Amino acid sequence: MKLYTKGGDKGNTSLIGGERVRKTDVRVEAYGTADELQANIAYLADKMAHEECLSPYVEDCRKICSLLMTTCSLLAMGCKCEHKMPQLTEEDIAWLEGRIDALQAELKPVEYFTIPGGCELSSLCHICRTVCRRAERRAIEVAESYEICSHLLVLLNRLSDYLYALCRTITEKFEAEEVLWRP
Numbered sequence: 001m002k003l004y005t006k007g008g009d010k011g012n013t014s015l016i017g018g019e020r021v022r023k024t025d026v027r028v029e030a031y032g033t034a035d036e037l038q039a040n041i042a043y044l045a046d047k048m049a050h051e052e053c054l055s056p057y058v059e060d061c062r063k064i065c066s067l068l069m070t071t072c073s074l075l076a077m078g079c080k081c082e083h084k085m086p087q088l089t090e091e092d093i094a095w096l097e098g099r100i101d102a103l104q105a106e107l108k109p110v111e112y113f114t115i116p117g118g119c120e121l122s123s124l125c126h127i128c129r130t131v132c133r134r135a136e137r138r139a140i141e142v143a144e145s146y147e148i149c150s151h152l153l154v155l156l157n158r159l160s161d162y163l164y165a166l167c168r169t170i171t172e173k174f175e176a177e178e179v180l181w182r183p
Contacts, residue, residue: 016085019078026145030138031075034156037131038068044124053173054121057166060099064162067092067155071135074149075142088151096158103165107172110180114168118176125167132160 007014011023021028045061048054070086077085116126136156142148171178 015078016073016076017078021078026138026141027075027077030135030142031072033131033135033138034068034072034075037128037135038065038072040124040128040131041065041068044121044128047121047124048170051121054170057169060162060166063095064159067096071139071152071155074152075139079146088149088155090151093151093154093158096155096162100158100162100165103162103169107165107168110168110178112180112182114164115179115181117179118171119174121174122167122171122176125163125170129160129163129167132156132163136160 008023012020013023013028014020015027041061042065045058045065048058048061067088070088073085074088116123136153139148139153139156143153168178170176
């Protein structure tokens, strides 16, 4: 099988199920942004893998990448898609909420907004968090016109919270300066 098909040379692509749409379709934008988020989180996991104290979070990121692959597939479904697709579940949301709670339990409360920075891994977490917020906005646009999995928006919303908590955890573990916004 060839890698290139030439089917997208004029700005069109196929959704799962065969429906042809423009590459600017909101669904393509949404799954493309979720894919970008997945790549950034994989990069974060690869960078964290060099630090033994971060190994539990590397495993979290690997699971999150799998959940994001499911997210991409759900956003890429065409209107008349009859394929059996994996779904996001309440258990997936509960797992992510549990991970957020575990991270927060180890952190001192924050009273001000955090300004990105402090160390390279912390900054990379902030990049992932902001891409996640964009992915959530794109998914909301899809939900305004198409039926999507009810857990998809919740997952993306919780994921940005997880990434923020992970950023703060990394900052603390490396004794980096947490820069707070004090207007």
